[in-house]
Amino acid sequence: MGAEAEKRESGNPSSMTKAQFLAWKRHKDDDASARRAEAARKRAEDIASGTVQMNGRELFAHEPWVFDNTLY
Numbered sequence: 314m315g316a317e318a319e320k321r322e323s324g325n326p327s328s329m330t331k332a333q334f335l336a337w338k339r340h341k342d343d344d345a346s347a348r349r350a351e352a353a354r355k356r357a358e359d360i361a362s363g364t365v366q367m368n369g370r371e372l373f374a375h376e377p378w379v380f381d382n383t384l385y
Contacts, residue, residue: 360375
């Protein structure tokens with residue numbers, strides 16, 4: 314067993330274990346979701362203040378009367 318451990322340690326210094334990779338991936342995914350949530354919150358604030366133009370989905374969600382076809 315000592316030879317195997319020594320072989321692993323002297324191998325590629327940048328290799329990582331599965332547990333290290335999963336921890337890194339979880340941290341990366343958490344950071345990405347936090348950035349997306351912050352961007353969505355800022356976009357919602359900007360839409361509420363009227364500083365940005367809404368796309369079709371946002372317009373339908375916030376002002377559905379624009380798409381009311383009963384008037385025609």
